[in-house]
Amino acid sequence: MDRVPLERKVLSENDRVASGLRARFQEHGVLCLNIISSPGSGKTTLLERTLESLPRHDRVAVLTGDIQTENDANRLKRFHFPVKQITTGGTCHLDARMIESHLADWRLEDLDLLLIENVGNLVCPSSYDLGEAAKVVVLSVTEGEDKPLKYPSIFFKSDLLVLSKTDLLPYVPFDVNTASENARKVHPKMEIVQVSCLAGGSLQEWMTWLEARRRAFSSGLQEAVR
Amino acid sequence: MHEMGIANSVLEAVRSEMMRYPGSHPCKVGLRVGEMAAIDSEALRFCFEAMIQETELASLELAIEACPRRHRCRSCSRDFVVHDYDSRCPQCSSLETTCIGGDELEFAYLEVEENGPRTLGAKGTE
Numbered sequence: 178m179d180r181v182p183l184e185r186k187v188l189s190e191n192d193r194v195a196s197g198l199r200a201r202f203q204e205h206g207v208l209c210l211n212i213i214s215s216p217g218s219g220k221t222t223l224l225e226r227t228l229e230s231l232p233r234h235d236r237v238a239v240l241t242g243d244i245q246t247e248n249d250a251n252r253l254k255r256f257h258f259p260v261k262q263i264t265t266g267g268t269c270h271l272d273a274r275m276i277e278s279h280l281a282d283w284r285l286e287d288l289d290l291l292l293i294e295n296v297g298n299l300v301c302p303s304s305y306d307l308g309e310a311a312k313v314v315v316l317s318v319t320e321g322e323d324k325p326l327k328y329p330s331i332f333f334k335s336d337l338l339v340l341s342k343t344d345l346l347p348y349v350p351f352d353v354n355t356a357s358e359n360a361r362k363v364h365p366k367m368e369i370v371q372v373s374c375l376a377g378g379s380l381q382e383w384m385t386w387l388e389a390r391r392r393a394f395s396s397g398l399q400e401a402v403r
Numbered sequence: 404m405h406e407m408g409i410a411n412s413v414l415e416a417v418r419s420e421m422m423r424y425p426g427s428h429p430c431k432v433g434l435r436v437g438e439m440a441a442i443d444s445e446a447l448r449f450c451f452e453a454m455i456q457e458t459e460l461a462s463l464e465l466a467i468e469a470c471p472r473r474h475r476c477r478s479c480s481r482d483f484v485v486h487d488y489d490s491r492c493p494q495c496s497s498l499e500t501t502c503i504g505g506d507e508l509e510f511a512y513l514e515v516e517e518n519g520p521r522t523l524g525a526k527g528t529e
Binding site: 179180181187191270272303304329 | 508514
């Protein structure tokens with residue numbers, strides 16, 4: 178019997194495709210964000226409000242994943258940006274190959290920002306690199322404050338935590354400080370913003386983060402060219 | 404529940420690795436799975452067993468090494484295991500520590516055995 182070392186990751190094939198995507202995003206100056214949450218945390222609503230507040234000429238596109246139906250794409254298409262639905266047919270997460278095939282007929286040079294809405298699931302999407310510049314995790318205030326401790330992987334790997342549905346804070350026993358502390362126990366450098374997507378609610382913290390991230394990304398690209 | 408996909412990736416990798424060892428068969432594949440990898444080892448084992456049944460890999464054993472979250476202190480360079488999300492350095496109490504392990508999902512080794520009297524190629528005896 179011989180034992181041979183195997184120096185590779187289990188998902189090396191996914192990682193290979195994801196690295197190719199990341200290189201293409203970099204080459205064409207596309208900031209890609211992978212948005213992940215439990216089902217019902219408000220990813221699609223956050224995207225609706227985001228698209229609504231971006232200028233019409235902004236070079237933004239959305240890929241939205243679900244197990245079945247085109248419902249989310251239909252909701253998001255109303256804002257006249259390119260939107261494509263990825264129906265996984267049962268798979269509980271998006272993988273890099275799905276992103277690659279759904280990008281095939283879009284010209285990346287026409288985009289500056291690609292928002293990917295992952296399948297609603299706090300566990301499995303965290304294992305699959307999609308070539309994104311950052312993962313964003315959404316947690317609604319109707320969920321438990323201890324979710325970051327219960328599902329550490331995705332909080333560990335995300336750059337930003339979006340606390341959503343904050344308009345409900347007066348009605349639910351959710352303590353923002355406890356949730357934030359839990360998120361930072363798992364990921365000490367976690368950035369945290371609060372949003373309310375209802376009419377009259379504020380997206381401002383999220384839009385400020387997004388704008389800053391886009392600026393940092395494009396100045397990083399200019400640095401790289403110099 | 405994405406362990407079925409993970410098990411499939413493991414088997415694909417074993418099959419492709421075995422092309423380098425003609426005349427041998429794989430006995431055991433070792434994985435390292437970090438506690439932050441979002442993988443349920445028991446579910447992975449269950450999927451793995453289900454997928455190898457009645458295939459040429461039916462006797463393949465799966466060994467999973469669980470890897471704890473480990474940090475390194477930026478002040479005193481001490482490496483330590485993080486318990487209960489407490490990432491403070493146990494030696495100097497600094498909070499400036501960096502994660503150096505715990506999200507692994509990688510192969511460790513493959514054990515192969517010759518089918519007949521042939522010996523393994525140079526790669527296999529390294």
